Amino acid sequence: MSYYLGIDLGGTSIKAGVVDHQGRVVAKSSAATHGKDGPDAVLKDIAKLAATIVEQAKLKMDQIQAVGIGSPGPIDFENGRLASAPNLPAFRDVPIRDRIAAATGRPAFLENDANAAALAEYWIGAGQDPKIRHLVALTLGTGIGGGVVVDGKIVHGGFGNAGEAGHLIVMPNGRLCGCGQRGCIEAYASATHTAKRAAEAIEAGETSTLTDVTTKQNRALTAKDVFDAAKANDALALRIVDETALYLGITCVSLCRLLDPQIIVLAGGMVEAGDFLIDKVRQAFTSQNWQMAKPRVRIVPPQLGSDAGLIGAAAVAWNAQASSTTASQASP
Amino acid sequence: MSYYLGIDLGGTSIKAGVVDHQGRVVAKSSAATHGKDGPDAVLKDIAKLAATIVEQAKLKMDQIQAVGIGSPGPIDFENGRLASAPNLPAFRDVPIRDRIAAATGRPAFLENDANAAALAEYWIGAGQDPKIRHLVALTLGTGIGGGVVVDGKIVHGGFGNAGEAGHLIVMPNGRLCGCGQRGCIEAYASATHTAKRAAEAIEAGETSTLTDVTTKQNRALTAKDVFDAAKANDALALRIVDETALYLGITCVSLCRLLDPQIIVLAGGMVEAGDFLIDKVRQAFTSQNWQMAKPRVRIVPPQLGSDAGLIGAAAVAWNAQASSTTASQASP
Numbered sequence: 270m271s272y273y274l275g276i277d278l279g280g281t282s283i284k285a286g287v288v289d290h291q292g293r294v295v296a297k298s299s300a301a302t303h304g305k306d307g308p309d310a311v312l313k314d315i316a317k318l319a320a321t322i323v324e325q326a327k328l329k330m331d332q333i334q335a336v337g338i339g340s341p342g343p344i345d346f347e348n349g350r351l352a353s354a355p356n357l358p359a360f361r362d363v364p365i366r367d368r369i370a371a372a373t374g375r376p377a378f379l380e381n382d383a384n385a386a387a388l389a390e391y392w393i394g395a396g397q398d399p400k401i402r403h404l405v406a407l408t409l410g411t412g413i414g415g416g417v418v419v420d421g422k423i424v425h426g427g428f429g430n431a432g433e434a435g436h437l438i439v440m441p442n443g444r445l446c447g448c449g450q451r452g453c454i455e456a457y458a459s460a461t462h463t464a465k466r467a468a469e470a471i472e473a474g475e476t477s478t479l480t481d482v483t484t485k486q487n488r489a490l491t492a493k494d495v496f497d498a499a500k501a502n503d504a505l506a507l508r509i510v511d512e513t514a515l516y517l518g519i520t521c522v523s524l525c526r527l528l529d530p531q532i533i534v535l536a537g538g539m540v541e542a543g544d545f546l547i548d549k550v551r552q553a554f555t556s557q558n559w560q561m562a563k564p565r566v567r568i569v570p571p572q573l574g575s576d577a578g579l580i581g582a583a584a585v586a587w588n589a590q591a592s593s594t595t596a597s598q599a600s601p
Numbered sequence: 602m603s604y605y606l607g608i609d610l611g612g613t614s615i616k617a618g619v620v621d622h623q624g625r626v627v628a629k630s631s632a633a634t635h636g637k638d639g640p641d642a643v644l645k646d647i648a649k650l651a652a653t654i655v656e657q658a659k660l661k662m663d664q665i666q667a668v669g670i671g672s673p674g675p676i677d678f679e680n681g682r683l684a685s686a687p688n689l690p691a692f693r694d695v696p697i698r699d700r701i702a703a704a705t706g707r708p709a710f711l712e713n714d715a716n717a718a719a720l721a722e723y724w725i726g727a728g729q730d731p732k733i734r735h736l737v738a739l740t741l742g743t744g745i746g747g748g749v750v751v752d753g754k755i756v757h758g759g760f761g762n763a764g765e766a767g768h769l770i771v772m773p774n775g776r777l778c779g780c781g782q783r784g785c786i787e788a789y790a791s792a793t794h795t796a797k798r799a800a801e802a803i804e805a806g807e808t809s810t811l812t813d814v815t816t817k818q819n820r821a822l823t824a825k826d827v828f829d830a831a832k833a834n835d836a837l838a839l840r841i842v843d844e845t846a847l848y849l850g851i852t853c854v855s856l857c858r859l860l861d862p863q864i865i866v867l868a869g870g871m872v873e874a875g876d877f878l879i880d881k882v883r884q885a886f887t888s889q890n891w892q893m894a895k896p897r898v899r900i901v902p903p904q905l906g907s908d909a910g911l912i913g914a915a916a917v918a919w920n921a922q923a924s925s926t927t928a929s930q931a932s933p
Contacts, residue, residue, distance in 0.1 A: 419756055427862055438855050527859065528763050529760055529762045
């Protein structure tokens with residue numbers, strides 16, 4: 270039996286778990302992230318959490334194969350450093366990988382959380398079948414996060430910035446994205462922009478049951494509002510959801526042309542609330558896909574639930590050790 | 602000194618070469634492809650050609666590390682079979698890899714020509730620097746061919762169809778592509794479609810010096826006509842070329858977001874005739890690229906000239922042996 274330690278470092282909490290080689294969570298715990306106290310304090314808390322759960326799992330630290338850390342990006346993979354993170358403003362070029370390796374005495378690997386989520390699904394989620402070696406994961410939330418697995422390894426690219434599928438351009442000179450580009454899929458199909466597109470249409474004078482929310486409830490629209498209205502056959506909401514599905518379908522086609530994955534995982538609240546969106550994405554994909562060969566990719570929701578973050582972090586350790594990877598490793 | 606045998610199988614000719622481990626062509630020869638005589642005859646000709654050039658290089662066949670074959674696609678990589686090829690209609694599910702391995706007594710590897718071209722540039726062309734491990738190559742011709750190198754290996758994908766960058770969608774519900782999709786980059790920026798877009802604009806009544814070609818010379822426009830007119834400041838031609846550059850720039854941005862390559866090679870007559878197009882693509886790329894980080898990718902023309910096909914085929918053998926690859930190998 271092999272064990273991995275997964276640490277999911279977020280802006281508000283740190284989740285840690287001992288995960289076995291089949292991805293089962295043997296022990297887990299969490300703590301608040303005292304980000305304002307600075308990296309030293311946070312790293313100390315992580316080390317304490319790690320020691321606690323290893324004991325809780327009735328193991329010794331040297332029975333842990335490796336430690337994986339999932340953190341907000343951008344990451345300097347070569348040196349295992351967290352370059353910066355909007356949710357952790359006190360973290361600037363912090364050598365997290367080496368500090369955790371030193372604190373635990375185990376090999377450590379640092380990965381961004383979107384890539385860790387993709388690895389989790391590859392390891393024991395939607396891509397668990399050993400025949401699956403190529404997978405792309407997209408998480409539709411405030412933004413759109415992405416992770417690309419090619420031949421069993423996460424792709425970092427030449428400068429550590431690969432996998433940003435949310436910033437594939439789907440519309441020339443289209444909507445302005447937070448990244449500065451125009452026409453990113455994120456600027457159309459994230460939860461935020463799906464709600465925004467509906468709000469803009471209403472502001473432009475289109476009629477919809479959604480005006481109840483904006484005028485009577487006097488609050489901003491959410492993606493959930495739009496999906497609820499679409500399910501109740503509101504014409505505007507349906508059009509907005511269909512457009513979200515179309516752009517996602519086109520993105521899936523482009524992913525297939527370039528990378529030919531066996532699985533595309535679509536995650537996030539809009540997808541996981543039911544089959545409404547993913548069915549529409551599959552339809553859009555089929556209608557937009559080339560006619561040269563029948564599509565064999567499966568477009569699926571994620572299989573991992575609330576422990577996805579720490580399983581993803583453990584998956585980073587597993588994947589880095591399972592392959593002669595370019596991942597960011599530090600031996601203690 | 603290691604030697605590889607490269608065989609570039611085309612619809613009209615077979616080119617073969619002995620290439621050393623630094624990519625230098627030691628001996629080469631070619632023969633007509635008697636495609637109509639069927640696979641057996643063609644494979645016999647290939648074997649004869651192989652024996653001839655090995656002798657010409659003053660080597661014995663067992664001094665050849667491996668044989669690489671570049672052929673038109675689609676290929677069944679797992680079994681090393683050419684599934685079909687428009688230029689070689691008599692070839693249907695032909696086990697080229699195993700037949701060549703048996704004929705030469707050397708390990709053989711089969712790859713499609715677009716991927717072989719990408720590997721050639723990766724090996725000893727624009728991506729020769731050993732620090733370069735991530736490269737994408739696009740060839741703008743009748744269509745747009747592509748090849749993707751991730752971490753030093755060509756990407757085949759889950760079903761053998763990766764690298765088809767010409768069919769990334771750049772315009773939702775856009776121009777119809779030969780593949781059946783709408784809005785592929787190929788349907789805008791291939792040489793064929795660049796000429797077509799100009800012809801369509803003229804047919805729609807726009808004025809241009811290009812009407813001289815269509816009316817006085819009474820022939821169809823070529824991409825070269827459009828580029829010549831653009832260089833002479835014809836407004837319509839300039840707009841068409843600028844649009845070609847814009848769509849290619851957007852495609853390069855999307856490639857960077859997903860794969861973060863160090864090098865993007867743009868090949869084909871439109872690029873290799875001079876800096877006119879590639880300069881415009883670089884400008885479009887810079888203006889469309891995100892603001893999160895300065896772009897570090899280099900967008901460059903290919904470095905290999907007329908021997909690119911057979912060097913590409915040899916590169917397939919080199920790359921397959923240099924890496925524990927999933928490439929299609931047959932030991933004799």
